[in-house]
Amino acid sequence: MRIRVVHETIYSYEQPARGLVQVLRMRPRDHDGQYVRRWRIDPSVDGRLTEREDGYGNIVHWFTPDEASDALVIRVTGEVDTNECHGVVRGSVERLPDPFYLRETDLVAASPEIQAFADSVGAAGDRAVLPTLHRLHAAVHAQVGFAPGPASGAVTAAKAFEAGAGICQDIAHVFIAAARHLEIPARYVSGYRLDEKAVELETPHGWAEALVPDLGWVTFDPAYESGPSEAYIRVATGLDYLGAAPIRGSRTGGGTETLDVTLRVELVQAASKAATRS
Numbered sequence: 001m002r003i004r005v006v007h008e009t010i011y012s013y014e015q016p017a018r019g020l021v022q023v024l025r026m027r028p029r030d031h032d033g034q035y036v037r038r039w040r041i042d043p044s045v046d047g048r049l050t051e052r053e054d055g056y057g058n059i060v061h062w063f064t065p066d067e068a069s070d071a072l073v074i075r076v077t078g079e080v081d082t083n084e085c086h087g088v089v090r091g092s093v094e095r096l097p098d099p100f101y102l103r104e105t106d107l108v109a110a111s112p113e114i115q116a117f118a119d120s121v122g123a124a125g126d127r128a129v130l131p132t133l134h135r136l137h138a139a140v141h142a143q144v145g146f147a148p149g150p151a152s153g154a155v156t157a158a159k160a161f162e163a164g165a166g167i168c169q170d171i172a173h174v175f176i177a178a179a180r181h182l183e184i185p186a187r188y189v190s191g192y193r194l195d196e197k198a199v200e201l202e203t204p205h206g207w208a209e210a211l212v213p214d215l216g217w218v219t220f221d222p223a224y225e226s227g228p229s230e231a232y233i234r235v236a237t238g239l240d241y242l243g244a245a246p247i248r249g250s251r252t253g254g255g256t257e258t259l260d261v262t263l264r265v266e267l268v269q270a271a272s273k274a275a276t277r278s
Contacts, residue, residue, distance in 0.1 A: 001230055002037070002269040003194050007076040007204065008262045009247055014255025016068035022249040024061040025054075025190065025236040026076050031092040033085035034234060039078035045069050056243065057093035058236040074247065079268060082230040087219040089209060089234070098211055100239075101185035107240040108173050108188075110181040111158035117143065118178035129184055130212050133220060136182075140175045140222040150203050150261070168223040169206040169241045175222045176208050176240070185211040187237050189219070190244040192265045194231040201263040204246055209237065233265075 160170035207221035238244035
């Protein structure tokens with residue numbers, strides 16, 4: 001299918017902000033099942049937009065305005081063709097060894113409660129990696145309810161597990177923490193998810209990938225009961241949300257900051273038409 005994204009991140013400052021630097025992980029790459037037809041990143045003020053690659057293999061843009069400004073809009077527009085790959089990621093750029101994704105971070109640390117939870121899932125059936133991950137996906141979905149809302153990097157896997165609810169990134173963190181405790185490499189993924197019932201969305205989406213021997217990286221989205229499909233656009237990966245966040249930045253001055261996000265993710269063409277590229 002062909003999916004169109006229109007994503008605006010709107011910053012308003014109490015006073016003109018100086019020394020503003022925005023780090024953007026907002027451009028997807030091609031891989032099997034995902035072909036970027038067109039993609040633009042347009043800041044609302046004049047400045048320098050440079051492109052590079054981070055250690056994970058994500059495309060990263062750095063934006064620095066020419067002058068201090070009391071408002072900034074980062075507008076992203078694009079279209080991506082996707083095909084069903086049954087959640088298996090192939091042809092992606094991989095810069096790091098697989099064991100790197102066993103590392104804990106402050107956001108994705110397995111508390112004693114998560115460890116016990118993961119151990120119970122691991123012992124509940126076939127000990128092979130893929131069946132274990134499918135059980136873990138179902139168990140996390142049942143244990144931590146999905147509460148849609150704006151993204152924040154402040155909620156740890158332990159807090160989300162204790163609360164029994166969280167936004168998509170929190171639930172992905174719980175899954176990743178549990179998988180790593182079971183010695184399965186896992187990572188966070190940021191991107192977009194098509195929901196034809198809700199074209200207007202509050203925030204981009206986040207989910208997880210885990211490494212299955214002899215198969216590769218496989219996608220799991222415990223915020224939803226059904227597994228990932230061609231409705232997903234994969235943009236960036238990291239050890240946790242902070243490594244794949246769409247926008248992170250710094251500034252000098254500016255006073256109070258107000259942030260607003262508008263996002264549309266909509267179907268342009270069904271899969272049979274998207275397969276024919278013009």
